[in-house]
Amino acid sequence: MTAFDLDQARASILAYSLRSMEYGLNFNTQGNISIRVPGEQERFLITPTDLEYDRMSPEDIVLVDARGEVVEGRHEPSSEVTVHLATYRRRPDAHAIVHTEPPYANVWGVIGEPIRGTLVNMVIYTKGEVPIMPFAQSNNAAFGDAMCDVMGDTNAVVWANHGLLTVGADLRQAFKTTVAVESAAKVQLGARAVTDSPIVLDYASLGFSDAL
Ligand SMILES: [Zn+2]
Structure with missing residues (x-):
């Protein structure tokens, strides 16, 4: 087994x-992405604050410890680093976190209504409907803890009037969950244009294993 390659991860x-x-999930400097670095010490790589992605190079990604202190990097970490760290504490199964501000997921956050488990492609990733975390300032650990209470054992949560956070066993999975949620949010909007009661799947009874 090869050693974990920090540069490749960045x-x-x-x-x-x-x-x-490219997928229309973020604009300007919106959103942030992090991963848990495997190893004995708790280390995390996270996007820096206030830097546009198209002006970013891999070296701009910041290595932080479990308190959010910079271990390696020339920038401050994302202002939501404490939310990421709270999530990693609460969810040992999470090895990557993707926060975006996608328009269709945000529609449901603004309305204050969960994204129901209507599409099988979403529920296999999210493990159920996507709940709504009420609006609050998101630059502190208390927000992260409250958000984890809302998210429970599922893999996605909408932040009302703000955006979406997904967790995954790796970055690819967390990103795919984000895409699946945004797609389902769009379908739900279309479905609700013609009915108040779209058909909702019951994830627990679908018989999917945890492993994708
Ligand atoms: Zn945000």
């Missing part, structure tokens, strides 16, 4: 950040 975080813009 490049991957940047690639997914750029993809989040």
Whole structure:
């Protein structure tokens, strides 16, 4: 087994950040992405604060410790680093976190209504409907803890009047969950244009294993 390659991980975080813009999930400096670095010490790579993705290079991705202190990097970490760290504390199964501000997921956050588990492609990633975390300032650990209470054991949560956060076993999975949620949010909007009661799947009874 090869040693974990920090540079490769930085490049991957940047690639997914750029993809989040291509997919219309983020604009300008919106959103942030992090991963848990494998190893004995608790270390995390996270996008820096206030830097546009298309002007970012892999070296701009910041290495932080469990308190959010910079271990390696020339920038401050994202202002929501404490939310990421709270999530990693609460969810040992999470090895990557993707925060975006996608328009269709945000529609439901603004309305204050969960994104229901209507699409099988979403529920296999999210493990159920996507709940809504009420609006609050998101630059502190208390927000992260409250958000984890709302998210429970599922893999996605909408932040009302703000955006979406997903967790995954790796970055690819967390990103795919984000895309699946945004797609389902769009379908739900269309479905609700014609009915108040779209058909909702019951994730627990679908019989999917935890492993994708
Ligand atoms: Zn945000």
